[in-house]
Amino acid sequence: MIVSPLNKLVCPLCAKPLVAEPSRLVCGAGHSFDKSRNGHVNLLPVQNKRSLSPGDSKQMVQWRHAFLAGGYYDAIAEKINDLVSKQLTTRSSLESYTVIDGGCGEGYYLTELATHLRRLSLATEVLICGLDISKWAVQAAAKRDKSIQWIVASNKSIPVNRASTDLILCAFGFHCYDSFADTLKSGGVLILVDTYEDHLIEMRKLLYPTIKPFQPASNDGAIEAGFSLSHSERLTVKRDLPRADIERLLGMTPHMHRAPKEGIEKVTSLEHLTLTIDVSFRVFVKD
Ligand SMILES: C[S@@+](CC[C@H](N)C(=O)[O-])C[C@H]1O[C@@H](n2cnc3c(N)ncnc32)[C@H](O)[C@@H]1O
Ligand SMILES: [Zn+2]
Structure with missing residues (x-):
């Protein structure tokens, strides 16, 4: 399967199509957005920023990058790959298929997905875009895979045409159901990955004096925005982590x-910790 960067972006200021020039993207009204050396673009207008540097900090991105490189969450990546490829292998159209990861972080899951899709022997071209509100996350992601378009943008206002996208993935991210519904085609798919009841429970028990009762993520927001739940499942695995x-x-x-100092000290003084990874996957279809 061919994997290419999503090239049909729209101007975040006036919603006109953006045309790619060698060093920038420009719309018909003359709004211009520079491409970085790694090809990513910042399409987050200043007026849509709540702070100077929204989203995950540079340090958080570095920690996430280093942690995910250890492969501890590989089972989550595999499940995402399965759920997305199922969508592709069961469709009849040969038209290109568009995938957006909203809140892609430093790009681990989307890069794993692109690698997996390249190995499938299907004729469809998949156009892929990863977006995150954190410029640090997008800078890190853009170093990973040049066949993905990486952009700084918000899930609240995804800079693509309405009803243009086949699939949105949102892993441990900020759910913006109305914006996801606007962006997806009718029949388009939304895959949500969220933490579940026992996620990192061993660490949380050390961090906090009491653990709050678990509230499963509600389906209501998605259903109100015009989605139907088509599939849900839970993945639970154990992993042994060394101190680093x-x-x-x-x-x-x-x-x-968030955690009290004593809790942090308990956790960071451990040589090893066996942790439960407990995650839910929900697949919604836009009506
Ligand atoms: C818990 S991290 C998950 C990152 C990635 N999906 C992963 O699992 O490795 C949440 C991410 O959402 C991003 N984020 C927060 N608000 C956002 C928004 N409004 N739009 C897009 N991304 C956002 C953060 O910068 C951060 O990278
Ligand atoms: Zn414009």
Whole structure:
């Protein structure tokens, strides 16, 4: 299968199509967005930023990158690959297929997906885009795979045409159901990956004096935005982490800032920790 960067982006200021020039993207109204050396573009207008540097910090991105490189979440990547390829292998059209990862972070899952899709013997061309509101995340992702278009943008306002996209993946990300529904074609697919009840439970028990009761992610927001749930499943695996990776994992999560000092000290003084990875996958179809 051929994997190419999604090339049909629209201007975040006026929604006119963006045309690619060697060093920038430009719309008919003259709004211009420079391409970085690695080919990524920043399509997040200043007025859509809540802070100077929204999303994950440079340090969090570095920790996530280093942790994911250890392969501890490989089973999650494999499940995403399966769910996406199932969509492709069961469709009849040979038209190109568009995939967007909303909140792609430093690009681990999307890069794994692109590698997996390249190995499938299907004639369809897949156009892929990873977006994240964190410029640090997108800078890191853009070093991974040049056959993906990486952009700085928000899930709240995805800079592509309405009803243009076949599949949106949102892994541990910020769910913007109305924007996802606007962006997807009718019959398009939304895959949500979220933490479940026992996710990192061993670490959380050390970090906090009490654990809040688990609230499963609700389907209501997606259903109100015009989606139907077509499939859901849970993945639970155990992984043994050495000290360096425990620290990286802690650094890439909000626990680093939320947990009491004593809890952080308990966790960071461990030589090893066996952790449960517990994740839900929900596949929605746009009505
Ligand atoms: C928990 S991380 C997950 C990253 C990646 N999906 C992964 O699992 O490795 C959440 C990501 O969402 C990004 N993010 C937060 N708000 C966002 C928004 N409004 N639009 C797009 N990305 C956003 C953060 O910068 C961060 O990279
Ligand atoms: Zn414009």
